[in-house]
Amino acid sequence: MLNIVVCVKAVPEPIAASNLKIDPVTKSLPRLDIPLVINPLDSHALEAAFQLKKKYGAHITILSMGPPPAGNIVRECIALGADEGILLTDPAFAGADAFATAYTLAKAIEKNGPVDVVFCGMSSSDGATEWVGPEIATFLNMPVVTMVREIVEDQGDEWIVKADYERGYRMVKIKLPAVITVTRDLNHPKPLSFSGIIKARSKEISEWNHENLEIPAELVGLKGSPTVVTEMTRVESRRNVKLIEGSLQEKVDRFVQILSEAGVV
Amino acid sequence: MPTESAAVFVIAEQMEGGIQPVSLQLVGKARKLADELGTKVGVILLGQNLTNDSKKIIAAGADLVLQADSEALVPYQSELYTEIIVKLVVEHRPEILLIGSTFMGRELAPLIAARLETGLTAHCIELIISSEGILEQRIPAYGGMITIVCPEKRPQMATIANGVFPSPVLNPDKSGEIISIELPKKFPQRVQTLEIFREKLEGVSLETASVIVAGGAGAGDPEGWNQLEELARILNAGFGSTRPAVDAGWTELETMIGQSGKIVNPDVYIGVGLSGELQHMVGVVGAKIMIAINKDAKSPVFEKVDYGVVEDCRVFVPALVERLKNKESFVGKVR
Numbered sequence: 010m011l012n013i014v015v016c017v018k019a020v021p022e023p024i025a026a027s028n029l030k031i032d033p034v035t036k037s038l039p040r041l042d043i044p045l046v047i048n049p050l051d052s053h054a055l056e057a058a059f060q061l062k063k064k065y066g067a068h069i070t071i072l073s074m075g076p077p078p079a080g081n082i083v084r085e086c087i088a089l090g091a092d093e094g095i096l097l098t099d100p101a102f103a104g105a106d107a108f109a110t111a112y113t114l115a116k117a118i119e120k121n122g123p124v125d126v127v128f129c130g131m132s133s134s135d136g137a138t139e140w141v142g143p144e145i146a147t148f149l150n151m152p153v154v155t156m157v158r159e160i161v162e163d164q165g166d167e168w169i170v171k172a173d174y175e176r177g178y179r180m181v182k183i184k185l186p187a188v189i190t191v192t193r194d195l196n197h198p199k200p201l202s203f204s205g206i207i208k209a210r211s212k213e214i215s216e217w218n219h220e221n222l223e224i225p226a227e228l229v230g231l232k233g234s235p236t237v238v239t240e241m242t243r244v245e246s247r248r249n250v251k252l253i254e255g256s257l258q259e260k261v262d263r264f265v266q267i268l269s270e271a272g273v274v
Numbered sequence: 275m276p277t278e279s280a281a282v283f284v285i286a287e288q289m290e291g292g293i294q295p296v297s298l299q300l301v302g303k304a305r306k307l308a309d310e311l312g313t314k315v316g317v318i319l320l321g322q323n324l325t326n327d328s329k330k331i332i333a334a335g336a337d338l339v340l341q342a343d344s345e346a347l348v349p350y351q352s353e354l355y356t357e358i359i360v361k362l363v364v365e366h367r368p369e370i371l372l373i374g375s376t377f378m379g380r381e382l383a384p385l386i387a388a389r390l391e392t393g394l395t396a397h398c399i400e401l402i403i404s405s406e407g408i409l410e411q412r413i414p415a416y417g418g419m420i421t422i423v424c425p426e427k428r429p430q431m432a433t434i435a436n437g438v439f440p441s442p443v444l445n446p447d448k449s450g451e452i453i454s455i456e457l458p459k460k461f462p463q464r465v466q467t468l469e470i471f472r473e474k475l476e477g478v479s480l481e482t483a484s485v486i487v488a489g490g491a492g493a494g495d496p497e498g499w500n501q502l503e504e505l506a507r508i509l510n511a512g513f514g515s516t517r518p519a520v521d522a523g524w525t526e527l528e529t530m531i532g533q534s535g536k537i538v539n540p541d542v543y544i545g546v547g548l549s550g551e552l553q554h555m556v557g558v559v560g561a562k563i564m565i566a567i568n569k570d571a572k573s574p575v576f577e578k579v580d581y582g583v584v585e586d587c588r589v590f591v592p593a594l595v596e597r598l599k600n601k602e603s604f605v606g607k608v609r
Contacts, residue, residue: 023521024491027551031418038416049521107384108393134521137534138396140384147388152353152465155381169468173527174377175289177472179349183465192527193520235393239410240421244552248564250582260583260590261597264565267581271542271563273485273509274601 011067013058014118016129016145017051017086019079023134033243045075047082050130053191056198057128059090061163068092071214072117074102074110080214085201088209095121099218104231107136111144113229116222118149124186125166131156131190142190151188154181158194281316281338282308283368283429285359285386286331287378288321288348295436296374298334302442303401303434304372305335310403311369314338318362320355322348332450334442340366342455349470350378353462356385358455363390363429370409371429372401374436375534383433393424394431397534399438399556414533414552417574437481437537437560480531483512486540486558488531490548491518492568493587499524501591502546508598514538516554532557543579547587550575567591 020026021043032039047055058069071086073079074097083094097117105113118124127149129142139155146153154172162169166185171178173192183189201209219229227233253263268274282304286297297317304315314337319328321343328339340362346354355378363371363386371386373379375397387394400412400419409430411422424430480486487506493499506513514531515524531538532554539560546567548554555578558564564579569586576582583590 024518027518027549029416031416106393107396108388108391111388132534134517137517138384138394139380140387140394140396143381143384144388147385152462153381153385154352154465156377172377174470177470179377179470180468181465182468187465193523194526235391235427236395236422236424238420239423241416241418242421243418244414245577248578248580250566250576250579252576252582252584257585257589257593260585261593264581264583264594265597265601267563267565268509268542273542274598 011125012123013067014070014072014124014127015055015058016114017071017073018048018133019045019075019082020048020133020135022046031241031243036241045078048130048133052198053193053195054128054130055086056196070121083214084209084212087212088205089201094214096214096216098216101219101226102230106234106236107138107140108235109229109233111141112148115145115148116224127188129190131192142188146188151186152183153188154183155190156192157189158192280313280369282370283316285373286317286319287376293327293330299439299441300372301331301334301336303439318359320347328452333444333446333448337450339452340455344457349467351467352381353465355382357458359386360389368429371431373433375433379433387431392427395422396433398432398434414556435537478512480512480514480536480538484541485509485511486514486538487511487544488514489519489546490516491522492547494522494524498588504595505591516548549573550578
């Protein structure tokens with residue numbers, strides 16, 4: 010039976026979060042109550058684990074790092090069919106960059122016990138670095154393939170996968186245990202039903218802090234992060250818009266005229 | 275004071291027998307940064323039959339090329355590349371290490387950064403040397419620009435997409451040193467790229483298109499999206515998208531324009547059902563004429579374009595398509 014860890018991140022709902030704007034005066038992000046959801050790409054990582062469990066049997070552990078409300082996302086993953094969930098939550102974890110995040114997740118994977126495959130979404134909607142999966146692999150001394158769009162061969166301990174590449178894909182052979190980061194092309198995740206969300210509330214999950222992981226506070230969160238954000242500035246527009254007005258037909262005519270003047274039609 | 279070990283390094287990439295354009299762009303940028311710091315530009319190039327590419331890299335501004343030339347390095351192999359590059363970086367101790375946001379670079383950069391226990395900034399669009407000599411790495415986010423630095427760990431690492439910096443003018447008289455690197459005797463084999471396959475691209479390439487139609491999440495339902503693709507076909511335009519549109523599943527990642535997607539330079543850009551988020555707009559700042567269609571008159575996109583149409587794109591685009599079809603037949607008749 011495969012031991013699978015799926016790393017998931019609770020992110021602010023992406024469409025609502027895309028409306029967040031840097032405050033030009035305070036030069037920081039306004040605090041808005043945006044509901045947390047599973048990072049969209051991580052749901053594809055989760056679905057990959059479910060498909061393997063169906064085929065071969067597997068023990069699926071959900072691993073997430075975040076504030077206590079992120080636990081609800083972990084519980085939802087259990088309601089969907091994962092076997093256990095761990096939330097890494099600790100004020101000391103706050104402000105972690107990709108490096109410190111990957112280090113903390115890797116330590117938790119080690120503590121959790123033997124693992125065959127670690128699945129991650131290739132990036133998160135709120136960080137978008139793509140670094141966490143491969144950095145976890147480095148800390149665990151495991152091989153990694155990033156941006157996997159298809160698992161071609163998943164029997165035994167040597168898999169063959171297709172991963173995105175310039176104007177196509179590459180075919181990669183990888184020995185387990187391994188880290189695999191996935192794209193949205195990999196599968197079609199099932200959404201959680203409303204009754205599933207209700208059920209999820211009662212699921213038990215483990216909560217670990219840096220002391221449970223036996224790592225010093227200097228190596229996690231902001232302190233353990235090599236990179237820091239030093240400045241946020243609002244960027245104002247440099248173009249003066251001319252609005253095309255009138256009836257629908259007049260707008261269409263003017264639009265075509267602009268295209269025509271530009272030599273497009 | 276900058277010393278020999280303060281160099282600015284670039285990891286260059288060979289692709290189908292040539293050098294990736296982004297690699298030369300980064301060498302050009304590295305040259306400028308190195309001149310400001312009073313130091314040298316080093317480039318690491320792994321691949322096969324590298325002599326011409328290494329000369330080109332020197333002509334683009336490098337002082338030193340460290341090249342490993344072997345058939346074992348084609349195609350790209352993550353573990354072997356990481357081993358070689360980490361060893362070179364530890365030896366040469368550059369202050370700054372730049373990598374193109376290609377598929378290779380996006381996998382390799384974090385593998386190298388984690389091994390070196392240093393920071394890595396994703397998909398920068400500006401690199402500036404601060405008065406303290408620190409590399410300020412800028413990325414667009416939340417309607418503005420975020421500056422990230424790596425104050426203590428070295429090297430300061432960043433990935434940059436193709437097209438962010440201009441291609442440098444090549445100077446064939448520029449001198450530089452080429453050093454050949456031996457491959458490690460034993461190398462890791464846990465992960466192997468077996469083969470790279472190219473897929474046929476449909477439609478017009480975004481990078482070379484003179485007109486681009488880009489859709490955002492607001493353009494979707496399937497019918498709305500079909501109409502956009504129809505508009506792109508009629509205009510012989512490249513078809514682009516925003517991250518929310520990709521996230522919503524309307525289109526492929528390949529079509530994404532912006533900081534972590536493609537950087538494009540069309541004559542005319544038409545943005546439909548998108549909000550003008552900076553992560554997307556930095557990908558099209560080179561466009562000569564920009565037009566937006568959005569039903570929300572208050573949408574921030576109207577601050578970032580030359581012409582705006584306040585209209586539901588599900589109404590406007592079909593009407594425009596219809597009109598252009600008629601024009602097509604009209605033009606056909608005259609000719």
